[in-house]
Amino acid sequence: MLSALDIARRLDAGTLSVDALYDEIAATVADREAEIEAFVSVDIEAARAAAHSTYGPFAGMPIGVKDNIDTGDRITAYGSPIHAQNRPAVDAAIVALARRAGACLLGKTVTTEFAFFSPGPTRNPHNFDHTPGGSSSGSAAGVAAGFFPLALGTQTGGSVVRPAAFCGIAGFKPSFGRLPTVGVKIFSWSLDTVGVFAKGIADVAFAAGVLADRDWRVDGEVPTPPRLGFVEPQPWAQADDEMSVALERVRRAADRAGAATASVSLPPVFREAFAAHQTIQDYEATRALAAEVDLAPDKLSAVLRQTLDEGAAISATAYDDAQRTAEQARRAFSDILSKVDVLVTPSAPGAAPIGLASTGSSVFNRVWTLMGAPAANVPGLQSFAGLPLGVQTVGAYAADRRTLKAAHWLEECLRAQASDS
Template sequence: MPQPPVQPLKALDLARRIERGEMSPADVVELCAAALAANEERIGAFASLDLAGARARAAAAPERLAATPLRGLPVGIKDIFDTADLPTSHGSPIHAENRPGADAALVSMVKRAGGLVLGKTVTTPFAFLDPAGTRNPHHPEHTPGGSSSGSAAAVAAGMVPIAIGTQTGGSVVRPGAFCGVAAYKPSFRVLPTVGVKTFSWSLDTPGLFAAGVADVAYAAAALTGRDLRVDGDAPAAPRIGLARTHVWPEASPAMQTAVERTARAAAAAGATLREVTLPPVLEEAFRAHAIVQDYEAYRALAYEYDHHREKLGPNLRQLLDDAATLHADDYDQACRIAERARHALATLMEEVDVLLTPSAPGAAPRGLATTGQSTFNRLWTLMGTPCINVPGLIDESGLPLGVQVVGRFGRDRAALEAALFVERVIASGRAASGA
């Protein structure tokens, strides 16, 4: 089935136009409204919408909004974030009637920064692997990825310039890659999880989606007040470690080629490139991720499992059935491995600014029965390091292929700058051609 072309809204460009008085926040809301009218029925990115509210807030105080860090830009919020004025179902029928008494911290931060909450984006149930029905804007027979399915798809389809998701395995970087938009999972602790439905308290990490790397960096800076923008001077050429990792064979040939060509093109553009072999404790940590996640999920979702097991998705039900037998000693051991791996990774990364890896095994799989795999993401979630999906590559079938830039813990600005460098290399066409 042929698709209408989809085009993300560029947050940074819109913000500048508002800043210069060339557009108003209300104009941007209407751009979103037009994309929603054209695409939402086909894609299904939103769990609930508040277009009328966004229009009203944009109209009420345009000058005040235009002076805020987010300049009145509309924002989509994954439906596991509490919102006091919109339902918050966590993607599950168990909580279909849930109306929280307060906004999640990050929702408040969006409002404090002058963002307009346009709606809640579709999440897979409890942000796990059971799919939720959202379609990939680039091809409706393909998954948009998960669990932040709606946030990635909404940005890709131009329905909203900024969206918020969360990642426990690969739920920010993967859907960003599948939908062809920039996705940024910050260092652990940069964006708060307060008021977010917990799956794993050690792993759950909020993240951001926007058209490109500079857009997502702008949004992060506006939300946090941190020095994260990368749209000033041209990005410095980074020291890149090409990290194939032990799961490299699980990447498709197209993905392997994409990462290798991107690395070579970055080197040709001035980056320092070296092959990096991860120490063995990182492979142990890769396996420890599941233990940490599952042990915590069995407790975090105890109420739902104990009272509504039959209403859980089959993947989540199976995970929790199995997790019941995990012992605290296994968990403690997994946490200790993670801690050792963080130290080993920090040592390794004294010699490179970022690692370059696949964002996912390949392009978005065909079908809506799966949201894909977090194989190339979960280690970094456990490490708490910044990760950015860099968009711009497409595979032979026309679907987006994402490459991932992994930064050092707490060095998010350097990671974003390196991601911008890689994004420009890709945009120049050198990565695609293998030059």
Template sequence: MLSALELAKALHSGSRRLDDVYREIAERVEIREPDVRAFVVRDVEAALRAGQAATGPLMGLPMAIKDNIDTGDMPTAYGSPIHKDHRPAVDAAIVALARRAGAAIIGKTVTTEFAFFQPGPTRNPGNLDHTPGGSSSGSAAGIAAGFFPLALGTQTGGSVVRPAAFCGIAGFKPSFGHLPVVGVKIFSWTLDTLGLFGKGIADVAFGAGILAGRDWRVDTMVPTPPRIGLIEPQPWAQADDDMLAALDTARALAERAGAPLQRVSLPPVFREAFAAHKVIQDYEATRALAAEFDKASGMLSPVLRETLQEGATIDAEAYDAAQEIAAQARRAQADLMSQVDVLMMPSAPGAAPAGLASTGSSVFNRVWTLMGAPAVNVPGLHNAAGLPLGIQLVGAYGRDRATLQAAHWLEGNFVARGDA
């Protein structure tokens, strides 16, 4: 895998040449992409030319863009045949900001259909017989395969944290609203949130902070033990034995390294909020994709078509009630976070499931997306078969840097143990 932070430092110091970086990437893509299938479209040579002309802190490094995010110089099909060969007139705001910061767009990565459930062709680089997760399938898999050091994704349920966990990389979903979604194909305007993938926590903190115009870097300070809240079992989410063992390992390492640990029970409103996520998502998706449903419903997957039909039965009163529950849960989370710096829990029920018919479950992510809170997958633990197991840390809204600092600290303890 490629570290964006270390590459940027090496390019700045002159110890690495940009054309050498791109040559190595091109060779790797040539060998592995036929199996991994992370890209919808790519142009390594054009990215190198753009990178050589780029200025800014990203130093011309290649960045991949999930294919539900508009790019003016590459097709954007949103994972659907309805939009085959669609070419936006201009970049999404986040892509324009990435180019301003010195990123070179190497290609568009596979998304599930409209960033929902229907999987694309991407496979997990760690084990090709397993899913890479979704909906940001290609972005996560491409980082794990070493095709690029940074990639953009989106999360409506668990589409950044979960694929990062399955692929053994860092995935960071910032606080809602900290990265602009103008030019992203919206599925749910309350939930859709941009996120970033990288090799490790320092990489996503470096890249996301630049894009957000905020100081989120964690490599410039000595990590200190955070106050960690240990979430009691979430009634709607069950982890398998391997994941429970990984969580116990993370807890033990954190405690041994000096982190104050506190068991935290979620208030009853969180159970209602978990159900409210689906009400809000489906109500908004039915409206966001009204044109596609009305004009080309036969080109939608059965699972999406059924979801939109169900969403059409949700009335405004039920939607408003779900939004009120979400607001109550956000206030309850704010109270919880007065006691701790981060909440610790699994990123997914277990390791990446075998097969490509599903991208796995987002049960450990959905309610935290609804909270609008920063969430990050901390890589470094594995099951007996060598498949990655991700630990999720969730912070308080707007406390993104503190959340990343805690994740960086925990990741360092995984590395020190020899797991990462």
């Protein structure tokens, strides 16, 4: 895998040339893309040409952009045949900001249909028989495969944290609203959040901080032991046996490394909030995709049509009630996070499921997305079969750097544990 921080430093110092970087990427894509299928479209030479005349913290950096995010120089189809020839007039705001900082668009990456359930063809680089997760399938798989050091994705339920976990990389979903969604194909305006994928936590902290114009970097400092709240089993989200054992291993390692750990029970309102997520998402999706439903319903997948039909049956009263429940849960969440730096939970129920018909379950992510909370997948764990396992740090709203610092500390802790074993 390519490290964004390492590439930025080496390009800046002149110890790595643009052409050497893009030659390496071209060879990797030629060798692996036919089996992984991370890209909807890719133009390495256009990115190389742009890289020779860029400036800023990302100068020359190749990136992948999820295909539900508009790009003015590439078709953006949103994972749907309805938009197969859609060429936006301009970049989404997040893409424009990335280019301003010197990033060069290598390719558009596979998304599920409208960033919902129906998967694309992308395979997990660690085992082609397994899903890479979704909906940001190509962005996560492309980083893991070494196609690009940075990628943009989105999360409405678990579409950044979960595929990062399945692909064994870092994925960071900032606090709601910290990165602009202007020019992103909206599925749920109360939930959709732009996120970043990279090799490790220091890389996503660097990249997300540049895009948000905030000091979120965690490299160059000695991580200090955080206060970690380990969430007790959630009635709506059950980890498999292997993940449960791994989480307990993480807690023991954190204890030994000096962290203050505590068990955290979520109040009953969180059970209601978990259900409220779907009410809010489906009600908004029905309206966000009104034009597609009216103009080309036959080009929507069966699972999306069913979801939109169910969303159309949700009353405004039920939607308003769900929003009130979410606000109650956010107040309770704020109280919980006043006692610990971050919560620690599985990023997914286990390792990436076998098969490509599903991208896996987001049950460990949805409620945190509803909270608008920053969340980071921490890589470094493996299943017995050699597939990545991920745990996430979840922080208080607007405490993005604290969340990333805790994730960085935990990543270093897991790395030390692996070297000792």
